[in-house]
Amino acid sequence: MTTAGVSIAEEIDRMIEERSLLKHPFYQAWQRGELTMDALRNYAGQYYHHVLAFPQYVSAAHANCPDQSDRQELLENLIEEERGEENHPELWLRFGEALGLTRQQIIEAEPLPETLRLVDTYREITKHGTFAQAATALYCYESQVPEVAKTKIAGLKEFYGVEEYRGLQFFDVHIGADEWHAEVGRNFVERYAESLEEQQAVRETARRCLDALWSFLDGVNESADAPEGAE
Numbered sequence: 224m225t226t227a228g229v230s231i232a233e234e235i236d237r238m239i240e241e242r243s244l245l246k247h248p249f250y251q252a253w254q255r256g257e258l259t260m261d262a263l264r265n266y267a268g269q270y271y272h273h274v275l276a277f278p279q280y281v282s283a284a285h286a287n288c289p290d291q292s293d294r295q296e297l298l299e300n301l302i303e304e305e306r307g308e309e310n311h312p313e314l315w316l317r318f319g320e321a322l323g324l325t326r327q328q329i330i331e332a333e334p335l336p337e338t339l340r341l342v343d344t345y346r347e348i349t350k351h352g353t354f355a356q357a358a359t360a361l362y363c364y365e366s367q368v369p370e371v372a373k374t375k376i377a378g379l380k381e382f383y384g385v386e387e388y389r390g391l392q393f394f395d396v397h398i399g400a401d402e403w404h405a406e407v408g409r410n411f412v413e414r415y416a417e418s419l420e421e422q423q424a425v426r427e428t429a430r431r432c433l434d435a436l437w438s439f440l441d442g443v444n445e446s447a448d449a450p451e452g453a454e
Contacts, residue, residue, distance in 0.1 A: 231412060234426065235359060235425065235426075238397075238429045238433060241377065244437070254374050261320055264328075265332075266447070267332075268324070269315070279313075284349045285298060287349070309398075315393050318391070321387065356424055356428040359429050362434055363429055364432065368397050369402050
């Protein structure tokens, strides 16, 4: 437990709630059907960089984990991300196709500075931080995914004409999967952030990750509003 009888996991939960991605203007506009298709396509190209790198984050956390049974939990997560013809980057490409993009357009999308910052932040923390920090980084993202995915599906069906399962599959599979991953990740944060020093490091990690996730959406939002050809 930390100060005032509040656990470190509860502290991180509060930080996540304060910076919830569902509160970001870009996702709120998605929920109201106010985004243009071009804005959604731009988002699809940018977010692909994070989706493609996510298995590397999990792999780095797995390599960083000192306990075999906990590594096995992370291995299941990694297998879901990477294995077979329906790996998660592949599912994201199918979503992009449902928006009218080609696979090449998604793969070759030039990453914004905010996109690079997000990927670099997660790579650095999961590879070079302590396991408690790596687990916190994953938890800050995966704990938000199920509710975000539900709202995305609803918006895509209602406002953007994306109704076939192939185009929605990425979001659908993450609803149940990341509920479990988040539960596991929260447990990791609670168990591995024991010392006061580690708890402070975990707080700073959460702040960095939540800022990077929010900033990513800022970048996508601003680039969608920029005049064509603007730098």
